[in-house]
Amino acid sequence: MTLQALISPGSVAVIGASAKPRTIGYTISAQLIKRFRGRVYLVNPNYGEGVIEGRTVKFYRSVLDIEDEVDMAVVAVPAKAVPGVLEEAGRKGVKVAVIVSGGFAEAGNAELEAEVARVAGVYGVRVLGPNCVGVYNAEVGLDTMFLPEEKAARPAGGPIAFISQSGAVMTAILDWAAAEGIGIGLAVNVGNRADIGEGEILGLLRRLDYVKVAALYIEGFRRRREVEEFLRSAKEFSRDKPVLVYKAGRGADSARAAKSHTAALAGNYEYYKALFRQAGAIEAEDLLDLFDMAQALALLPLPKGPNTLVVTSSGGIGVQATDFLLEQGLKVPKTPQALEEELRRVLPPLASLGNPIDLTGGATNEDFANALERALDYFDMVLVAALIHPPGLDERLADYIIESTRRGKPIVVVSIGNSPAVKELERRLKGKVPVYNSPRRAARALWALYRYSEIKRGRSTPT
């Protein structure tokens, strides 16, 4: 399939490559040479040879001179040179062109963008962008982003795929995710969307086993075709794997317009909400919420119902968690009588056994383990508020929680603090159990799991 080349090309040509450090053409070339597992070719008529990242490299005068097949061309030349370069790429048989160059519709040059689309159509080259940072795929080392890693880190990989309408948002989020351990393995910036949009990308991601969840940042669609493609594709995707969407520009297509046209454009957001609901996509409140939910959906099994157990060492956090779970429409039902009697025999006398199960500041790691072991069967999912400051608790609580995940119920953890024991607890849980620094964030994550379980069951009632 042609479009496959967008995320796993066998070979990539950088058109507008450069041997001059700190230029866009240099950075893209350097990243690909360092990381890409396929073949890399550099195109620039002004060089014959050059040095990039300490290696001597050859520059081709034109993509047509490359002896090998070229699956992807990354185009970083001035806007007005793009149609010509694209024509050459077409004649070469390039499957996908990632047009990094800006200066098209976003700068008032809609005609130039139309010309790009026309040339692409003639030769059957698929186009990402223009005006985009392109593609990051940790799995194959594909990285067309034009900022060096020292300035904008990339995450090591993971099960979350991110599709962003904004290049700056994609860059910032990847830089953030790298150190936070948010498992984003694949990211695509659609830019001006002259050709390839979210719908087709979702179609690609659906077939990738290593993608477990898609997270989208959308400001707005411009064409009916984009909407229809998104709807069809997201519907199909969400049957297999969850789609999350954070939509910005809620009051307006553009933030500026929001002021003068509030009423009309508030209606516009209602339109998007209906679209997302129909598509089986789950809406996030902001970018943090998007990745909070994505982490839970990527790591955890789905709950069979809304009944949530809260186990805590802090009564206060238990109360807060209950507030937010109920606010999200989940249930925090009372501990059944039989279970309460069982728990009474194994837990300390001061523990409160209702639900939350509050083990109090006298709790030990083993109390948490005992509570989880006996109570898990009675609930659909679990929020563990693992505040391990009390003397009887430490980082080993993480191991007990991980052990409990074997029972097939989704478990999320709230952890607050920065002392070494807290950080070690979080490190042990990383990649196995999602950890949030507030009960509200944890409750949102559990809601997303429950919401997706409803979507899977076909009961896409709005909540």
Next chain:
Amino acid sequence: MTLQALISPGSVAVIGASAKPRTIGYTISAQLIKRFRGRVYLVNPNYGEGVIEGRTVKFYRSVLDIEDEVDMAVVAVPAKAVPGVLEEAGRKGVKVAVIVSGGFAEAGNAELEAEVARVAGVYGVRVLGPNCVGVYNAEVGLDTMFLPEEKAARPAGGPIAFISQSGAVMTAILDWAAAEGIGIGLAVNVGNRADIGEGEILGLLRRLDYVKVAALYIEGFRRRREVEEFLRSAKEFSRDKPVLVYKAGRGADSARAAKSHTAALAGNYEYYKALFRQAGAIEAEDLLDLFDMAQALALLPLPKGPNTLVVTSSGGIGVQATDFLLEQGLKVPKTPQALEEELRRVLPPLASLGNPIDLTGGATNEDFANALERALDYFDMVLVAALIHPPGLDERLADYIIESTRRGKPIVVVSIGNSPAVKELERRLKGKVPVYNSPRRAARALWALYRYSEIKRGRSTPT
């Protein structure tokens, strides 16, 4: 004033002190010996002498044996021994007793708690707790918390005072705040509130110059007296300095009760909301929101109106910021014509000048400086989305932003990422301009500033 001894006693006696490491009596003694700027006396009839933190220390048999005046007694003996110990403290003339011991009303022993209150009344000893972690005051090194710093760090100090009903929440928040650089300089856990409550503590804090804002975590009041004191004192406090409140148990007095009595207790939260409004207190959505707002209120001047300027290098973050500012009831008015013409002359041609002012990925530090310098006069406050990944931006943008604060308008910053330049930008801003990793959090902070400016003007209309 007697109660002054709660936060800045001249001398402290630890009753139930211990030379046995890792006990509560040892940890409290060690913290005070290491950090407290006043005089510390240790009381335990079982020791004559002992070693704490490498120092040989003297133990008194009774607080009555101490030759000096004792302003504060920290009581960490078994619950049933507390009334006797408190009587001795009373006879000694101790002003405030912080009763760390648990096993009172919270454990069903309301009678024992009443006895404590009675003895305290007879001798005029004021009581914090029982069942509390007590007081942390960085200014004077007072620290009655019974967890060692290795396990639960304490923040270095700062203008925020935290009053928490929950000891575990106070401990976890201080541990979190220490590494995050949240400037909490003073924290008090009221525990069972047998005597001293939030109202009186606010009264104390009002007179401390180094406290700029009070942040409260409240689950619920039990007695009419507590409510009345809080209302009177918060009203008075909020005339001078902002009071923030996060109320948990929103659906219920206890989370468990939330399930069976939703309707009645939802009404209960309405009661608290009205109380907070009447008191001039600003409500937070959760603990993170509480300290997001507290940081802004502690650092920034108040705006004269709701008109907010957004300056950004990322159109996407600009759109998101506008969404959340409007959602909070703030205004993002269009750039006036005259200003737009002025900006047009100094900013790059691709910049979008409406509001947000979107400097695009081509932005430089100087573009931000130019935009801020010329636009500041036209708006009441500013949200700067400082995504510094583009090539023309770096950590020195922080210096320009700090420079702009001299103009007396409140400025908050959104920064997303973890690369060295991003961290350095954030480090430079720390303690001068609040930084948030999401536009939503930044918009909430600006809302808090505007809300408090309304409260100060006496127009405490609900928003």
